[in-house]
Amino acid sequence: MAGAVDQLVKPGRGRGLLDVYGDRFLLKLLVRKEIKIRYRGSVLGLMWSYVKPLMQFMIYFIALGIFLNLERGTPNYAIYLFSGIVLVNFFTESLSNATRSIVDNRDLIRKIYLPRELFPVATVWVSAAHFLPQLLVLIAACLVVGWTPSIVQILAAVLIFVMVAILATGLGLMFGAVNVYFRDSENIVDMIVMVVTWASPVLYVWTMVQQVMGPWFWVYQLNPMTTAVEVFHWAFWEPTLKANQLVGDTMPPDLLSFWLPVSLIMSVAILFLGQLMFRRLSVHFAQEL
Helix, strand or coil: CHHHHHCCCCCCCCCCHHHHHHCHHHHHHHHHHHHHHHCCCCCCHHHHHHHHHHHHHHHHHHHHHHHCCHHHHCCCHHHHHHHHHHHHHHHHHHHHHHHHHHHHCHHHHHHCCCCCCHHHHHHHHHHHHHHHHHHHHHHHHHHHCCCCCCHHHHHHHHHHHHHHHHHHHHHHHHHHHHHHHCCHHHHHHHHHHHHHHHHCCCCCCHHHHHHHHHHHHHHHHCCHHHHHHHHHHHHHHHHHHHHCCCCCCCCCCCHHHHHHHHHHHHHHHHHHHHHHHHHHHHHHHHHHC
């Protein structure tokens, strides 16, 4: 009897993200549910994962690459542009949906207790499912122009994907919890999403920023998504330049030796902070919802 009492846990308290790993089966069910709901009544279904980014790419490529003539100054600009778009889309979709995940699942949260972290994490997994077909399109396009990456570049791309997932999960936990109490969080995240698209070297090259900011360029580099996009360019765009004997400024100084470790540490710190805030605020989710 004493042993059973010792195992009792205070209601509403758990081990946070460790419980998500323990309830992997529930996570799979939530991911399937989110995908089915998102494409319910849709003719194209998951094909929208291809259509939307391709349309976004075409708009940016025509407006910036052709009309503003960035294509002429950036070799293989189409690869450069699309490799940044797919990564930023993964981050922005993950963060936006994670922020709304608790409120959107209010009915389920009111009825039963299960690890609340499951909902933001599930949205990141759904975004990863959308990221995969976009990545396949990117790889196919790179192969057409002679993409020959090194093992280090491939591993760097995988590491960046994991880092962006960690960053999106941490921010998603943070804003998802706050959104239960203050719906303004959704609008704040919408602004963050807009800023990230332009504050990362997706549509332009990093040398343009360096010319303007000069010695303050390091402030721009503090954004983890800036580093993430630059490493993705190095992994996908830079090998196509070598294959075609083209020359380009592919990497900012100290990208792999300094800025990548800094971004990894920042992403993990944000995940820790997001989990801490989420656990503190999740106690009263059911009442607030």
